[in-house]
Amino acid sequence: DAKTTQPNSMESNEEEPVHLPCNHSTISGTDYIHWYRQLPSQGPEYVIHGLTSNVNNRMASLAIAEDRKSSTLILHRATLRDAAVYYCILSLGFGNEKLTFGTGTRLTIIP
Amino acid sequence: NAGVTQTPKFRVLKTGQSMTLLCAQDMNHEYMYWYRQDPGMGLRLIHYSVGEGTTAKGEVPDGYNVSRLKKQNFLLGLESAAPSQTSVYFCASRTSVDTGELFFGEGSRLTVL
Numbered sequence: 001d002a003k004t005t006q007p008n009s010m011e012s013n014e015e016e017p018v019h020l021p022c023n024h025s026t027i028s029g030t031d032y033i034h035w036y037r038q039l040p041s042q043g044p045e046y047v048i049h050g051l052t053s054n055v056n057n058r059m060a061s062l063a064i065a066e067d068r069k070s071s072t073l074i075l076h077r078a079t080l081r082d083a084a085v086y087y088c089i090l091s092l093g094f095g096n097e098k099l100t101f102g103t104g105t106r107l108t109i110i111p
Numbered sequence: 112n113a114g115v116t117q118t119p120k121f122r123v124l125k126t127g128q129s130m131t132l133l134c135a136q137d138m139n140h141e142y143m144y145w146y147r148q149d150p151g152m153g154l155r156l157i158h159y160s161v162g163e164g165t166t167a168k169g170e171v172p173d174g175y176n177v178s179r180l181k182k183q184n185f186l187l188g189l190e191s192a193a194p195s196q197t198s199v200y201f202c203a204s205r206t207s208v209d210t211g212e213l214f215f216g217e218g219s220r221l222t223v224l
Contacts (some may be wrong), residue, residue, distance in 0.1 A: 034213075036213065042202070042217070042218075043201050043203075043213065043215030043216055043217055043218055044203075044213070044215050046212040046213060046214075049212075053214050085153075086155065087154075098156065098159065098167075098169065099144065099147070099156070099159075099213065100153040100155075100156050100169070100170060101155075101156075102148070102151045102153055103153040104150065
């Protein structure tokens, strides 16, 4: 199974952009890159996903390296409500339905 | 919309007791998952199901059994609870499409004494 590697923790100042990295060097051509986040005492929630091209939605942007071995979740203007654990996971292609989470990156927002 | 509902939300068991956690989804999703999360840790996949009548093992299946008799329900059973199974359990569901978003329940906190 393709694995992802993320830093254990990061800090960012409020109202500044945040770049959360994820390495997935063994990704295959059909694997989608998904990001979820888990706010304190809640279940994870979907943030964004992509395959090859960069993606934007109301919550964040996803920048995918040209070789797809890494990606970066971008929060354009962090707020205190963005403090959470962020998980980068791979949807392992059609026919492999397992979705495994790593330990994620704990993002702390400094007021 | 109810989404994914887990019952019960809290439970305390004694070692050796049995119990069942129920996950219900009203989105007609094919795939359902059970995860556990220990304090300060990420989520670990216990079992999952790709459709009614099917189940498969995840990363940490030992000590748990599951059933998917109806498409909307996914049950997680502990036949003989152990203190090591003290955890928060999350259920999730999604469509069968690769890009399908995972929807999570609010979690069930289980303590085994």
